[in-house]
Amino acid sequence: MKKHTSSEALLLLEDGTVFKGKSLGRIGTSGGELCFNTGMTGYQEIFTDPSYFGQLVVTTVSHVGNYGVQPEEVESGRLQISGLVCKEFSTFFSRGTAEGSLQEYFEKAGVVGICEIDTRALVRHIRDKGAMNGIVSSETTDVDLLRKKLAEIPSMAGLELASKVSTPEVYGFAPEEVKYKVAVLDLGVKQNSLRNLVARGCEVKVFPYNTSFEEMEQWNPDGYFVSNGPGDPAATTVAVNSVKQMLAKEKPMFGICMGHQMLAQANGIATYKMHNGHRGLNQPVKNLLTGRSEITSQNHGFVVDAEQLRNHPEVEVTHINLNDNTIEGIRMKTKPAFSVQYHPESSPGPHDSVYLFDDFIALLEKSKIK
Template identity: 50%
Template sequence: MKAKLVLEDGTIFTGTGFGAEGKTSGEIVFNTGMTGYQEILTDPSYKGEIVTMTYPLIGNYGINEDDFESYTSHVEGFVVKEFCPEPSNYRAEEKIDEYLKREGIVGIAGIDTRALTKRLRTEGAMKGIITTFEESDEKLITEAKEAPGLSGRDLVSEVTTDEKYKKGAGNKYEVVLVDCGAKRNITDSLTKRDCAVTVVPATTSAEEILEHNPDGVMFSNGPGDPQDAYYVVETMQELLGEVPIFGICLGHQMLGLACGAETYKLKFGHRGGNHPVKDLATERVYITTQNHGFCIKEESVEDLDVEITHMNINDDTVEGLKHKEYPAFSVQYHPEAAPGPEDSKYLFNQFVELIRKEMN
């Protein structure tokens, strides 16, 4: 099955289609992870994005539901150098081609993913289309230019839970998780630390959250531009000082906005499990898992009630914040990993310790 990947700048890659037949559009991004394609495919933060894997062989250990980070796939399309048609792993339940067909995800293989990644690094993330249809290049380029970007639409509302639910009932600490696109491993990381977690939709008001009498509130990762879900920022503003807060990824950007900082779009984002981040207090460097296209503007934090706690070693972008007065902190990366290194899981312990301190 012939397929094309068309970028908005007119660049066209021709390859072989796999997964579902059809046409899909989104912002084309790349992930540098060597493993973890199942977690990537099911991470709600990728809503609106066509994901390119820089590692050349994908699908060799198949698909199994134990490694899913949410109930379904959220990527708009999937780009690989080579997909493995016959996986070899005792945990495999199905092939990646079968999974993508079942989820309706259009994929393309057999293209030079190094050339694509280099173009995105040089020119910046672009909108694009994957299609298995026979159409003129001119028509496809026009469609790629007209495809929706990440800004200007509320992607959080498309991935948040419809109804609240609870995990870890009977545990010692009560935590409310505001689901902006939360990964399953965030909930698991909390329940393993004796937290009963009530997961609520992103539209839940501060008043409704406080009715649960939480010992702490976590704001999760999620897709898109944080300014397009400003209702979450307003909720966080009302909760500051009322209860300990921990923000991850999009939740980190929300904390910055809630305190008066500004955000901006990165040229091509950070996606992968090999990003070095320095803790400014200890000067220790952690290798982190990341997935974001927006960031806190460093100069906008000056003279605010928050301080920068972590910085990215590669490009000096802001990776962590802490409120100077209230019990609230955040990180731009993913301490729950899944996939990636588990160097930063201590941050969940730090959150529980903050809860314990406030309770006493």
């Protein structure tokens, strides 16, 4: 295995804070919104999750790269992150099934990063100051030059990004025995969501984010799945209109993450940008319908407005976050539609919430009997 030689690298934050470290991945410059993930494992799934498109990911775990990479652990067709910020970056890996190092993986994909910085200090800083943009460079340490480039990076607020990660053309999967047909509106879908649907007897057809409802309905699906994805949900207006039409059709609908926010927006409920999002594998959520709590995998920087939900005539809260009481799940009172803010498909993460796919299947079955 070729040994990677690190060069000097620099991380500049929007508020002027500078961190100096060593390069990882490709030599270059890259920027985006800084966000931290508290997961202890699953870095390849995180880096290929389309919901992270346009973001610099800070990993709070001490070592990254130590078990290499392999094809089975990707959640999309490419690396999605703008760059990586970490403490210790391992160019060597110990897992026998791995097909290469994370360094080689990043080099091939052109991903820039920085390591050997105090990530605890960085996380405390952006936790207190709030989410902000940053820029990483391993090709220049000229702060004035990087400040100019950083100023050109747009804020995540108001940014529509589903168009950057959605499939350009329709594709699908089917189990040996098809029980239901599910149309997937791809705002940045993770592959494990599709696997969970197929494993439960669903033939899935995945449609681009801007596909008209009429085109999806021509396939005559039994229900609709609206996926996770990056960007500001308030700017993803094409998908909001599609969800409104899905609700009018009254076929079962299940939304995850961005799909959850689309269901809220379709009912006139606003979303807003959080001071810091929820990103990690250990977020505690309470199911208000059962009284049970579950540990969840999450990745979001926007949330549904709880005040607007409080007295809504058509929508009720089903799940809340036990750390900050933000909305984690909703359902329609008179229509077969529900959604959650977190990731029940996990990958990575605990499987406490996988029952939600079974709940969706139950809605599909009930609808077919009617």
